[in-house]
Amino acid sequence: MSRTALIRIDLASRVPAYEQIASEIRTLLVTAELQAGAPLPTVRQLATDLNVHHNTVAQAYRILADEGWLDLRRRRGVRVLSRSKTPRPRPDANCTFQSQLRSLLTKAVAEGLAPRVIARQLTLHARHVITWPSAKGE
Amino acid sequence: MSRTALIRIDLASRVPAYEQIASEIRTLLVTAELQAGAPLPTVRQLATDLNVHHNTVAQAYRILADEGWLDLRRRRGVRVLSRSKTPRPRPDANCTFQSQLRSLLTKAVAEGLAPRVIARQLTLHARHVITWPSAKGE
Numbered sequence: 001m002s003r004t005a006l007i008r009i010d011l012a013s014r015v016p017a018y019e020q021i022a023s024e025i026r027t028l029l030v031t032a033e034l035q036a037g038a039p040l041p042t043v044r045q046l047a048t049d050l051n052v053h054h055n056t057v058a059q060a061y062r063i064l065a066d067e068g069w070l071d072l073r074r075r076r077g078v079r080v081l082s083r084s085k086t087p088r089p090r091p092d093a094n095c096t097f098q099s100q101l102r103s104l105l106t107k108a109v110a111e112g113l114a115p116r117v118i119a120r121q122l123t124l125h126a127r128h129v130i131t132w133p134s135a136k137g138e
Numbered sequence: 139m140s141r142t143a144l145i146r147i148d149l150a151s152r153v154p155a156y157e158q159i160a161s162e163i164r165t166l167l168v169t170a171e172l173q174a175g176a177p178l179p180t181v182r183q184l185a186t187d188l189n190v191h192h193n194t195v196a197q198a199y200r201i202l203a204d205e206g207w208l209d210l211r212r213r214r215g216v217r218v219l220s221r222s223k224t225p226r227p228r229p230d231a232n233c234t235f236q237s238q239l240r241s242l243l244t245k246a247v248a249e250g251l252a253p254r255v256i257a258r259q260l261t262l263h264a265r266h267v268i269t270w271p272s273a274k275g276e
Contacts, residue, residue: 023241030244067248089250097246098259103161104242105267106168108235110205112227119264121236126260129243130253 006033009050017052021060029069029080032133036082040070043078144171147188155190159198167207167218170271174220178208181216 006028009020028034040046043061047054061078064070068087071079090096108118144166147158166172178184181199185192199216202208206225209217228234246256 023245026248027240027244030247069248086247087250089252093246093249093251094255097242097251097256100242101259101263102165104235104238105263106165106270107161108231109168109224109267109270110164110207111231112225113231113235114227115268115270117232118235118267121239122260122264122267125239125243126257126264129247129256129260132244132247132253 007046007050009052011051017050018056018059018063021046021050021052021057022063025060025064026067026069029064029083030132034080036080038080040078040080145184145188147190149189155188156194156197156201159184159188159190159195160201163198163202164205164207167202167221168270172218174218176218178216178218 007021007024009017009024011017013020015023025034025040034040040061041049043054043057047057050057061070061072065072068083069081071081105118105122109115145159145162147155147162149155151158163172163178172178178199179187181192181195185195188195199208199210203210206221207219209219243256243260247253
C-alpha cells in the first residue's frame with residue numbers, strides 16, 4: 001500500500017484526475033516498479049489517499065484493466081497482472097505519438113522552458129525508454 | 139490562407155478540438171513557419187475549413203492571443219505578433235514538463251509502440267528543439 005505514496009496528482013490541472021491516476025500507475029507498471037502479483041490499494045483507499053471521489057479511481061483502474069494491466073475481479077484490492085504480450089500498436093500509433101510529442105515540446109518552448117533543458121530531458125529519456133522492462137523482447 | 143492546409147485536427151480524439159487547433163498553430167509559431175505579420179484565416183474561415191464550430195476556433199485563437207502570439211483586434215483575420223520576449227517559465231515548468239513527457243512515453247510503450255522508434259524520435263527532437271527560431275537567445 002505504500003505505493004500510493006508514489007502516485008501524485010494535481011487537482012488544479014486541466015488533465016482529468018482519472019487520467020492522471022491511470023498515467024501515474026501506468027508509469028509504475030511500464031517501468032516495472034509495480035510488478036505482476038503486486039497488490040494495489042482498494043478503490044476507496046486510494047480515493048481517500050488522493051482526496052478524490054471513488055468513481056475517479058474506479059475509472060482509472062478500469063482503463064488500466066482494459067489495457068491488460070490489472071485484475072479487478074477481487075473484492076478487496078486489485079492485483080497487477082502479468083502482461084506477457086505487448087499489444088500490437090495501432091497503424092497510426094507512431095504518427096499520433098509524434099504529433100503529441102511535438103505538441104508537448106512546442107508548448108514547453110512557448111511557455112519559456114529553456115530548449116537546452118528540454119533537449120537534455122529528451123536525450124535522457126531516449127536512453128531510459130529502451131531499458132524499461134516491459135520494452136524488452138520487442 | 140494556404141496555411142490552413144498545415145493544420146490537422148482529429149475530431150475523434152479525446153483532446154478537445156480547440157486545444158488541437160491551438161497546438162497546431164503554436165507549433166507553426168514556435169518553429170517560425172508562421173512569422174510576425176503573417177495573416178491567419180478569420181475565425182469563420184478556419185472553422186469552415188476544419189469543419190468545427192466557430193467558437194472552437196475563437197477559443198483556440200484566444201489561447202494563443204493570451205500567450206502573446208496573436209493580434210485579435212482586427213475585424214478581419216488575425217495577425218501574428220512579434221513575440222520578442224520568451225516568457226519566464228513558471229517555477230514548476232520543468233517538473234510539469236518531465237511528468238507530461240514521462241506520461242506520454244509510458245503510454246506509447248504500453249500501447250505497443252517500439253521503444254527504439256520512440257527513442258529515435260526523442261533523439262531527433264532533442265536536436266530540433268534547440269534550433270527552433272523562438273528558442274534562440276535564451
